[in-house]
Amino acid sequence: MTMPIRNNEGFLEDAGSWTPDVAVQIASEDGIDLLQPHWEVIDFLRSFYQKFDMSPASNRLFVKAVKEAMGEEKGNSIYLMQLFPGTPAKTACRIAGLPRPTNCL
Numbered sequence: 001m002t003m004p005i006r007n008n009e010g011f012l013e014d015a016g017s018w019t020p021d022v023a024v025q026i027a028s029e030d031g032i033d034l035l036q037p038h039w040e041v042i043d044f045l046r047s048f049y050q051k052f053d054m055s056p057a058s059n060r061l062f063v064k065a066v067k068e069a070m071g072e073e074k075g076n077s078i079y080l081m082q083l084f085p086g087t088p089a090k091t092a093c094r095i096a097g098l099p100r101p102t103n104c105l
Contacts, residue, residue, distance in 0.1 A: 001025065011093070011100050015049075018097025027095045030085070034095075037074075038083055044069050045096040055093045055101045062089035062101070 003025060004017035010026065012018055023042060027034050034042075048065060049055060056062035059077065067075020074080075077088070084091040089101045 009094070009100060012097045015097050015099065022097060023095050026097075030091060030095075032084070032091075032095070038095075040070065040074070041066065041080070041083060041092055042096045045092055045098060049096075049098050055098045056089055057102045059087060059089045062092070 001021055004022060005013040007013060010029070012022070024034055027038070032038065044066060045055065048069075056065050063075055063077050063080060065075075066080065069075070080088040080092070084095070093099070093101055
């Protein structure tokens with residue numbers, strides 16, 4: 001599989017070039033094996049992006065949006081950090097093929 005063009009932070013230049021196989025490849029670069037809980041968040045993020053034409057702007061907004069959509073158990077920073085180590089919003093958006101969240105470091 002040929003990887004689509006990405007910027008210097010690993011985000012896709014063209015969100016339309018994303019596929020589940022691309023997500024698996026990007027996640028593997030971060031040492032993440034995508035399991036069903038990861039896909040739930042990825043699918044949520046892609047729906048969020050389609051609805052609002054933006055990625056959640058910060059980790060706080062990311063956690064809040066997941067909490068509203070999926071409940072308290074999944075919408076908390078510890079759970080999301082276990083799935084997407086580092087900066088969860090940034091890591092999850094990169095894997096989901098979405099633009100970099102605007103306020104993420």
